[in-house]
Amino acid sequence: MKKKASLIICLLTLCCLLAAGCSKSSGKGKSSGGKINIMLTVSDGSDTFRANLADAAGKAAEEKGITLEVKDAKGSSETQMNQIKEAKDADVIICALCDAGTAQQMEALAGDKPIVFINSAPEEEYLQKDQYVYVGSDEAVAGELQAKYVLDQYASKDTLNIAIFKGESTHSATKGRTRANKAALEASGKTINYVYEDYADWSTDTAAKMFRQFLRTGQDVDAVICNNDSMAVGVVQAAEQEKLDLSKLPVLGVDATADGLDLIKKGKMACTIFQPAKGQGEEAVLAAQKLAAGESITSLSGAEKNGLYVWVPFEQVTSDNVTQY
CATH class of the missing domain: 3.40.50.2300 (Response regulator)
Known part of the structure; x- marks a missing residue:
C-alpha cells in the first residue's frame, strides 16, 4: 500500500513539473506580471520617418515597462533576416520590412514568435489573425x-x-x-x-x-x-x-x-x-503587448475585426492648418 501511495505521489509530482515546464515554454501569461521583450527591426534608420517611428516605439515601451531592442537593417533584407533569426529572447518582433515581399521568410525565421509589421505592409495572405498583424496608415x-x-x-x-x-x-x-x-x-x-x-x-x-x-x-x-x-x-x-x-x-x-x-x-x-509616426510606433507596441499576452489586437483603437490590421489615420496638411502640426 505504501509503495502504491509513493508511486501516486511521484506521478503527481512529475505531472506538476511537466505542466510548469509547458507553461514556461508557451510564452503566454506575460500580462500577469512577466517582463515583455520586443525586438524592433527597422528597414532604414537613416530615413527621418522611420527613425521617428522607432523613437516613438521606444518611448511607448519605456512607459509600459517593456524592454525594446531596436536594430537597423540599413536597407538589407539579408541583414533583417539575420536579426529576426537571432531574436531568441524576444517575445514579439516588430518589423518594418526592407522588402514587403519577404514577409513569409521573416515569419518562417521567427518560429512561433508573433510579428507586428509596420510601415510596409505585406500582402494580406501573409497575415494571420493575432499572430502576424500590420499596424500602419492606409496608403x-x-x-x-x-x-x-x-x-x-x-x-x-x-x-x-x-x-x-x-x-x-x-x-x-x-x-x-x-x-x-x-x-x-x-x-x-x-x-x-x-x-x-x-x-x-x-x-x-x-x-x-x-x-x-x-x-x-x-x-x-x-x-x-x-x-x-x-x-x-x-x-x-x-x-x-x-x-x-x-x-x-x-x-x-x-x-x-x-x-x-x-x-x-x-x-x-x-x-x-x-502620417503619424508617433501614433504608429505607440500602436505597434500596444499590439505587441497584446500578442505577448496571448490576447487579440481587436480591442485596440483602429483595429479591424479580422484581427489583421490596426489603422492609424492619415491627415491632409496645407497652409490652412499647418500651424496645428
Whole structure:
C-alpha cells in the first residue's frame, strides 16, 4: 500500500513539473506580471520617418515597462533576416520590412514568435489573425488626399500634366500611394498626362537630381506628387535653383516631417499628408503587448475585426492648418 501511495505521489509530482515546464515554454501569461521583450527591426534608420517611428516605439515601451531592442537593417533584407533569426529572447518582433515581399521568410525565421509589421505592409495572405498583424496608415488614403488637393487646385482645367516621384519599388507605400494617386486623378474625368514618373527611393538628393533632369526636357508640369516629404524637399530645392515660381507649381509630399512643414509655412510646398509616426510606433507596441499576452489586437483603437490590421489615420496638411502640426 505504501509503495502504491509513493508511486501516486511521484506521478503527481512529475505531472506538476511537466505542466510548469509547458507553461514556461508557451510564452503566454506575460500580462500577469512577466517582463515583455520586443525586438524592433527597422528597414532604414537613416530615413527621418522611420527613425521617428522607432523613437516613438521606444518611448511607448519605456512607459509600459517593456524592454525594446531596436536594430537597423540599413536597407538589407539579408541583414533583417539575420536579426529576426537571432531574436531568441524576444517575445514579439516588430518589423518594418526592407522588402514587403519577404514577409513569409521573416515569419518562417521567427518560429512561433508573433510579428507586428509596420510601415510596409505585406500582402494580406501573409497575415494571420493575432499572430502576424500590420499596424500602419492606409496608403490609399494618402494617395487620394494628394490627388484631391491637385484636383481642387485645378478644378477648371481639363488637362493636367503630372510628375510623380516614387519611393522604393519594393515598398508597399510606394505602390499603394501611387496607385491611389492615379485612380483618383483619372476618376475626375480630366485628361491626365504623366509627364514624369520614376523611383527616387525616398531620397532628397535623388529627387533633386531627377527633377533637374526633367526640367531640361522643357515639358510643362502642373503639379509634382511625391510619395514622401524627403523627395518633395528635393524637388523644391531643384525648383528654387532653376528660379521656378513655387506658388504656381504645387509640390506635394507625405509624412509631415519637420522639413516638409517648414516649406509649407514658407509657401514653397503646397501640401503634405500627416502620417503619424508617433501614433504608429505607440500602436505597434500596444499590439505587441497584446500578442505577448496571448490576447487579440481587436480591442485596440483602429483595429479591424479580422484581427489583421490596426489603422492609424492619415491627415491632409496645407497652409490652412499647418500651424496645428
